[in-house]
Amino acid sequence: MADEALVVIDLQNDFCPGGALAVAGGDEIVPLVNDLIRRTDHVVLTQDWHPAGHSSFASSHPGAQSFTMIEMPYGQQTLWPDHCIQGSLGSDFHSGLAWTKAELVIRKGFRPDIDSYSAFFENDRKTQTGLAGYLRERGIDTLTLVGLATDFCVGFSALDAVSQGFKTTVRLDACRGIDLNGSLNAMLQRMRDAGVTLEDPLSD
C-alpha cells in the first residue's frame, strides 16, 4: 500500500559470510528480501558507511579487542572489526540484492566519533539521520524492517521507528543476528515490550 515502506537494513558484503563482520547466514535472507522488495511499493535501504579509522573500530583504540565495550562520550559502545569502510567492496550491497527499486539509501555511521546502529538516530541517541522526516513528508506511516543484524541495526531501528510513531513490523525470517552475550534474545524482548510486531512466518 502507498503508506507502507520496506526498510532493508545493512544487507552489505561485510555482514555476509566472508565479510569483515560476518553474520551467520546473512546471505540466506537475500531471496526473501528480494521477494518483499517486489511486493512493496516503497523501498528504503540503509548502508553502514564508516570512514577509515572510525571510533567504533577496535583498531582505533590501541590494545582494545573487537567485541568488547568501551566508554564513549555518549555512553557504552561495542568495538567492532573494521567494516563497511566507505567505498570498499565490503560496504557494497550483497551482489544478489535487488536494490534498484529503492527510492532512498540512508547512509549511517559516517561521523568519525559516533557510531550509528539505528536508521533514525545515531548512538548518541540525539543525532537524527533524517529518515523520520523523509517518511513523514511522504505520508508513509507503516514500516516493515528486514536485514542485518537483528540484535543491532535492525533492532535499534525498530525501537526508534516505534518511538517515532511508525507502525512497525520486523520480519524475523528475513533477518539474521550477531548474538553477542545474549544480545539476540535481549533485543527480541525489548522489541516486544516496545510494541514492535515480530513476524516469523516459518514458525508462526
Ligand code: VGL
Ligand atoms: C552493525 C555492528 C556495527 C549492524 C553495524 O548492521 O547491525 N552492527 N555496525
Ligand code: ZN
Ligand atoms: Zn558499523
